Amino acid sequence: MTVKTESTQLFKEIMGSYPTGVTVITTVDSNNKPVGLTVNSFASVSLDPLLILWSIDKNAGSCDVFKKVDKFSVNILAGNQQEICWTFSSKSEQDRFSKQPWSLSKNKLPILENVFASLECKKVQFIEAGDHYILIGEVIDLNKNEQEPMLYFRRKVGSVPEQWE
Ligand SMILES: Cc1cc2nc3c(=O)[nH]c(=O)nc-3n(C[C@H](O)[C@H](O)[C@H](O)COP(=O)(O)O)c2cc1C
Structure with a gap:
C-alpha cells in the first residue's frame, strides 16, 4: 500500500466516524x-x-445539473427517514422521487415531506476543490417541522438517542 492509499483509507475511517x-x-x-x-x-x-x-463529487450523476442551476433546497432528514437516505444515494434507483411524498415550493424547489427542516437557497458560489465542488448557498426560505433530525455514524443512520446530555 502506498503512503497516499494508506492516508486515504485513514482519512475515510476518521471522517466516516465523525457523526x-x-x-x-x-x-x-x-x-x-x-x-x-x-x-x-x-x-x-x-x-x-x-x-x-x-x-x-465531480463524478456524481447530478453534478452538471447543480453546476447549472441557480438554486437548490437542503432537506434535513428526520430520524425515521432512513429509507430516503438510501434511496437518494443509490445509483440503481431510477426514480428517487416516486418513493416518498414531496411538493414544489413557491420557489419551485422540491421539498420532501416530513423532513426535520428545509433550507431553500440561492447558489452564490461554486468552487472547485480537489475531486469535489463546494456549493455555497444563501438561505432564501426556511421551515422546521416537529421531527427530530437523523444522525449518521459509521455508515449507519438513526435517531437522536432519548438519553442525551
Ligand atoms: C450518508 C451519505 C452521505 C453522502 N454525502 C455525499 C456528499 O456530501 N457529497 C456527494 O457528492 N455525495 C455524497 N453521498 C453519495 C451520494 O448520495 C451518491 O453518490 C448518489 O448516488 C449521487 O447521486 P447522483 O449520482 O444522482 O448525483 C453520500 C451518501 C451517503 C449515504
Missing part, C-alpha cells in the same frame, strides 16, 4: 425534472447573510 446529520439536496433540471442526492457534507457558514455549504 453528522443527513440531508437530501434537491433542485429541478432544465426539463423541470426533480433531481436530488443524499449529502452529509452540509454545514452552516454565516449568519449575516445566512449562508450554508455542501460539496458534490
Whole structure:
C-alpha cells in the first residue's frame, strides 16, 4: 500500500466516524425534472447573510445539473427517514422521487415531506476543490417541522438517542 492509499483509507475511517446529520439536496433540471442526492457534507457558514455549504463529487450523476442551476433546497432528514437516505444515494434507483411524498415550493424547489427542516437557497458560489465542488448557498426560505433530525455514524443512520446530555 502506498503512503497516499494508506492516508486515504485513514482519512475515510476518521471522517466516516465523525457523526453528522443527513440531508437530501434537491433542485429541478432544465426539463423541470426533480433531481436530488443524499449529502452529509452540509454545514452552516454565516449568519449575516445566512449562508450554508455542501460539496458534490465531480463524478456524481447530478453534478452538471447543480453546476447549472441557480438554486437548490437542503432537506434535513428526520430520524425515521432512513429509507430516503438510501434511496437518494443509490445509483440503481431510477426514480428517487416516486418513493416518498414531496411538493414544489413557491420557489419551485422540491421539498420532501416530513423532513426535520428545509433550507431553500440561492447558489452564490461554486468552487472547485480537489475531486469535489463546494456549493455555497444563501438561505432564501426556511421551515422546521416537529421531527427530530437523523444522525449518521459509521455508515449507519438513526435517531437522536432519548438519553442525551
Ligand atoms: C450518508 C451519505 C452521505 C453522502 N454525502 C455525499 C456528499 O456530501 N457529497 C456527494 O457528492 N455525495 C455524497 N453521498 C453519495 C451520494 O448520495 C451518491 O453518490 C448518489 O448516488 C449521487 O447521486 P447522483 O449520482 O444522482 O448525483 C453520500 C451518501 C451517503 C449515504
